[in-house]
Amino acid sequence: MIDLRRIDTEIIKSYNLDTKMKKPNSKRFYHCVKSLCPIIYLVCLIANFSCSNTKSEEYFVRQCDFVSDYQYNDTTKWAITCRVWGLLKYYHPNVTAGKFDWDKVLLESLEAISYVNTPDALNLxxxxxxxxxxxxxxxEDKEWNDSLKMNVNLSWLNSSFIDDSLKIELKKIASLEVKYPSFYGVDYEHIVLQNEKNYDFEVSSSQKSVNLRLLSFFRYWNVIYYFFPHKYLMDRSWDVILSEYIPKFIESVDPQSYNNTFLKLAATLNDGHAYLITGNESPKDFRDIIEKVDDITIVRGNAGELQKGDIISSIGKQNIKQVRDSLSVFTAASTQGNKDYRINCSIGQMIFGQKNLVKVLRGDKLLEINVVPVDYKKENLQIYRWISDGIGYVDLSQVTNKDINPLFEYLSEADGIIFDLRKAGPYKIELEPFVCHLFEKKEIQLSSMVYPDPMHPGAFLWRKNFQTTIPDSLTCPIYKGKIVVLINESTQSGLETIALEIRNNCNSTLVGRSTSGALGRVTLVPLLGRKTSFSNFALFSADGTELQRKGITPDILVLPTIDAIRNGRDEILNAGIDFIKKQQM
Incomplete structure (x- = not known):
């Protein structure tokens, strides 16, 4: 799992700069699902499930907001170049076979196109x-049909200034079946993009630097266009964003503005997995030290000169609303709750990771405090323990594989166990040995998912309500007591999947707040001098509703309060304890 704190430094730097479906062919399913079954539900953990019921499903189709009409100008000439290059990259048989350095082809074209000023010259x-x-x-691909156009639309070919002969040829190429594995496609065993080159280059106003920045942007735009299953859920059209961001990348003539542009671009995905990784991330962890309650930003724990319960009024010369608004445009998140959480993390980095003048309301006094960098250290409690009479607690953020059997043995007589999934970070357990103590059935039902069709980049396939076998599940001692799972807006990715499958397969109660809404496998995108990522698969609830941008809703909702923060109460944990106690009566 990519650690959330790794993006904080870059965000802070940015702030300081003021229809009818067809059944897909079984061979396509074999190529993708054969490798996905053992890994799709682990997300960032490692699972080793074996799949059953592997019959084909239909295409996943959702209407996206496309731009069809391209009138020629200095921006649209680059936009059409991006789209033609991307279509050939992912569909032309010679390019997908790896016979050409397709980056080199683009760079040579960009150099020539920089001098182009007419549609005829661009077509040439x-x-x-x-x-x-x-x-x-x-x-002709017999599987190719109009339903595929819903996710990747070719109408831009009809309504643009591309000449007729080129349109005809591009449409033919777009209707081909791609041989898997594609040289530049996704490796579905490891869920990574293949053979993408990196470049050392100086961000400057030179044409060479401009071309490399456009290469980086065009690579990213096409990856999202062909492999991101959630375009239909974005607030804005990915087609519109293409034309909007071309001038921004051309004008990003220094490293910081280049990073800013990518951060803002990633945020437009509305995806909690849309990280930007530059290698300059802060090693310090300031998560969970700041909380947002309604419109109030409050300190959760004592750190440096600030005290638990201090209400933040301003940082530097900006009031807290201006600070939050400034950070929002750089913050990628699937839900508003998760965005608030990430902004809280960034504010913690701003306050405690560097010198700053902070105004806080403490009681009835407004104080000005010169904060110096501090190391915020959280209290390390026992990984699993008794927290009340007959009630056990497990912090899954610290559990390793070797802890699983001992913790269930230690808490085997508990009336209820509370599993805490609220601490974002790289988890250390394998899913299989953990859930085999919770699920009584050897065959369990997994949620429906959508995954990319490797033979038709841009198309996606359903995998509905299939089962998996948990090895050794019949030999694992099954815990029989009440199961409570604590969740909130920081619960993301693999943690959301754990919560979802526990809810689906055993008698459990989820307590807290809605999760992040970024489920599915993370795919890294190598860019020039940095990396970014996105959610490559989609998970759905039992009724077919997407979980992306919605998250998993708790059975018992618990909202934060200022009184609880000031008095050091963990209201979500307390609600979980109260629930089990009521069952004990």
Whole structure:
């Protein structure tokens, strides 16, 4: 799992700079699901499930907001170049076979296109790009159908200034079946993009630097266009964002503005997995020290000169609302709750990771405090323990595989066990040996999912309500008491999956607040000098509702209060304890 704190430094730097479906072919399913079954539900943990009921499902189709009409200008010439290059990258047989350095082809085209100022001249360069991909044999793909156009639309070919002969050829190429594995496609065994090159370059105003920045942006835009299953859930059209961000990348002539532009771009995905990793991330962890209660930003724990319960009024020369608004545009999140949580983390980094003048309301006094960098250390409590009469507690953020059997043995007589999934970070347990103590059935039902069709980049396939076998489940001692799972807006990715499958497969109660809403496997995108990521698969609830951008809702909702923070009460944990106590009566 990518640690949330790794993006805080870059965010702080940014702030300081003021229809009818068809059944897919079984061979496609074999290529993708054969490797996905053991790993799709682990997300960032490691599982070793074996799949059953592996029959094909239909295409996943959701209507996206596309831009079809491209009138020629200095921005749209780059936008059309991006789209033509991406289509050839993921569909032309010679390019997908790895016969050409497709980055090099783009860079050569960008150099020539920088001098282009008419549609005819641009068409000449785009035809050169097509010719450079070489000849190919055309065989109509019987699986290709109009439903695929819903996720990747080709209407831009009809309504743009591309000449007719090029349109015809590109449409033919887009209808081909891609041979898996594709040279530049996703490796579905390891869920990584293959053969993407990195470049050492100086961010400057030179044309060479501009071309490399456009290469980085075009790579990212096409990866999202062809492999991100949640485009239909975005607040804004990915097509519109293409034209909007081309001038931004051209004008990002220094490293900080380049990072800022990528942070803002990633935030438009509305995806909690849309991280930007530059290698300059802070090693310090300031999560969970700041909380937002309604419109109030409050300190949760004593750190440096600040005290638990201090209400933050301003940081530096900006009031707290201005601070939060400034950070919001750089913060990628699937839900507003998760965005607030991430902004809280960034504010913690701002206050305690560097010198700052902070105004706080303490009681009825407004204080100005010069805060110096501090190391905020959380109290390390026992991984699993008794917290009340007959009630056990397990902090899953610290549990390793070797702890699993001992903890269930230690808490075997508990009336109820509380499993805490609220601490974001890299978890250390395998899913299989953990859930085998909770699930009585050897065959369990997994939630429906959507995964990319490797033979039609841009199309996605359903996998509905399938089962998996948990090895050794019949030999594991099954815990028979009450199961309570604590969740909130920091519960993301693999943690959400654990909560979801516990809810689906055993008698459990979820307590807290809605989760992050970023489930599914994380795919890294290598960029120039940095990396980013996104959610490559989608999970759905039992009724078919997407969980992306919604999260998992608790059975018992617990909202934060200022009184609880000031008095050091963990209201979510207390609600879990109270629930079990009522069952004991």
């Amino acid at each position: 360069e785009l035809n050169k790009m097509l010719i450079s991909a070489g000849e190919y044999s055309y065989k």
